[in-house]
Amino acid sequence: xxxxxxxxxxxxxxxxxxYRNICELKAEGAQRISSRALAERMGLTASQIRQDFNxxxxxxxxxxxxxxxxxxxxxxxxxxxxAGRTAILLGAGNLGRALLNNFNFSASGFELxxxxxxxxxxxxxxxGGYEVRDAKELDHYIDELHPxxxxxxxxxxxxxxxxxxxxxRGIRGLWNFTGEDLHLEGLGVPVENVHLSDSxxxxxxxxxxxxxxxx
Amino acid sequence: xxxxxxxxxxxxxxxxxxYRNICELKAEGAQRISSRALAERMGLTASQIRQDFNxxxxxxxxxxxxxxxxxxxxxxxxxxxxAGRTAILLGAGNLGRALLNNFNFSASGFELxxxxxxxxxxxxxxxGGYEVRDAKELDHYIDELHPxxxxxxxxxxxxxxxxxxxxxRGIRGLWNFTGEDLHLEGLGVPVENVHLSDSxxxxxxxxxxxxxxxx
Numbered sequence: 001x002x003x004x005x006x007x008x009x010x011x012x013x014x015x016x017x018x019y020r021n022i023c024e025l026k027a028e029g030a031q032r033i034s035s036r037a038l039a040e041r042m043g044l045t046a047s048q049i050r051q052d053f054n055x056x057x058x059x060x061x062x063x064x065x066x067x068x069x070x071x072x073x074x075x076x077x078x079x080x081x082x083a084g085r086t087a088i089l090l091g092a093g094n095l096g097r098a099l100l101n102n103f104n105f106s107a108s109g110f111e112l113x114x115x116x117x118x119x120x121x122x123x124x125x126x127x128g129g130y131e132v133r134d135a136k137e138l139d140h141y142i143d144e145l146h147p148x149x150x151x152x153x154x155x156x157x158x159x160x161x162x163x164x165x166x167x168x169r170g171i172r173g174l175w176n177f178t179g180e181d182l183h184l185e186g187l188g189v190p191v192e193n194v195h196l197s198d199s200x201x202x203x204x205x206x207x208x209x210x211x212x213x214x215x
Numbered sequence: 216x217x218x219x220x221x222x223x224x225x226x227x228x229x230x231x232x233x234y235r236n237i238c239e240l241k242a243e244g245a246q247r248i249s250s251r252a253l254a255e256r257m258g259l260t261a262s263q264i265r266q267d268f269n270x271x272x273x274x275x276x277x278x279x280x281x282x283x284x285x286x287x288x289x290x291x292x293x294x295x296x297x298a299g300r301t302a303i304l305l306g307a308g309n310l311g312r313a314l315l316n317n318f319n320f321s322a323s324g325f326e327l328x329x330x331x332x333x334x335x336x337x338x339x340x341x342x343g344g345y346e347v348r349d350a351k352e353l354d355h356y357i358d359e360l361h362p363x364x365x366x367x368x369x370x371x372x373x374x375x376x377x378x379x380x381x382x383x384r385g386i387r388g389l390w391n392f393t394g395e396d397l398h399l400e401g402l403g404v405p406v407e408n409v410h411l412s413d414s415x416x417x418x419x420x421x422x423x424x425x426x427x428x429x430x
């Protein structure tokens with residue numbers, strides 16, 4: 001599918017939002033939706049949506065709109081949600097445990113296998129049904145089970161070195177919560193750097209703008 | 216500042232990334248940067264950056280680029296990071312505690328005042344220096360201290376009702392981790408809905424695309 005290599009990062013990042021909204025629409029019992037209604041729901045333009053979907057062959061029918069079930073399957077396939085990929089989680093501190101207890105990894109395309117930590121108080125315990133293994137076992141575990149991606153909920157400072165060693169051992173993607181940016185160019189694998197501060201700063205700005213509108 | 220009302224949501228969401236990168240550059244000792252170098256660093260185009268900054272009056276000088284110190288101040292002012300806004304956090308479970316222990320609220324524009332929870336095991340304890348107060352005291356606390364925003368790290372199910380009651384009591388923005396989307400139109404205040412699944416699904420897609428490129 002050569003045309004997929006030309007899909008921009010901006011479109012790639014919109015696809016999960018589309019998927020999430022389609023899943024909600026399905027749960028609400030909707031069977032179809034026009035690009036205009038979807039655009040309104042998502043705060044986009046209908047032409048943006050059509051343009052985005054056309055990158056993947058287009059899914060709608062003139063006069064009908066999009067079939068929700070079909071769109072969910074197509075988007076799910078593009079996102080690779082059913083490709084059977086696996087993940088491990090490094091760092092069972094508060095944030096790691098929050099993900100283990102509450103985050104639905106499989107709905108986002110990954111079966112979480114287990115967690116790793118160096119702390120004796122955490123090793124051997126389970127959170128959300130996932131076992132916390134000794135960090136000393138990590139290399140061996142990766143060699144035996146070949147997890148696809150690693151979730152980094154470890155403290156700042158070690159992330160670049162740990163990331164390099166994971167990639168050398170075959171890890172093919174990183175979900176990075178450490179706050180230290182890791183880069184594809186440096187590592188050779190995709191990285192999603194999560195920056196919660198971006199979201200809160202956006203809120204700060206929006207609250208300020210709402211104040212100005214009151215004056 | 217009327218022109219700010221015309222700034223698109225897309226630009227608003229890019230500003231925190233600009234600010235974060237400028238802060239990193241400053242920490243690296245840089246004093247100035249060209250729009251081209253900034254674009255390369257951030258995976259954007261130089262013209263996008265210039266266009267974005269022109270929404271706020273433009274900050275650079277032809278031939279010089281941008282002064283990092285000045286840009287940090289200007290962006291910080293636009294984001295409202297020094298406007299003295301305050302926040303409270305509802306729900307001191309794992310995710311709430313992860314934020315209390317590790318997240319730098321003031322660097323994102325908000326002084327966090329305290330947390331609230333209904334659980335006797337958590338009430339009266341401190342995490343990251345923040346006290347967990349009894350959820351029963353919440354209404355009174357808001358009436359007395361008028362926090363600007365609330366961070367919702369409570370379970371799904373209650374979010375819409377709790378959000379409405381917070382807004383009625385004067386809360387002016389919500390940072391929503393519950394997974395249930397809350398909407399500005401329904402509430403009348405800005406809401407940042409955090410969806411970690413969007414980020415992991417993006418990673419899933421990128422890992423799949425990297426596999427295809429290997430074939």
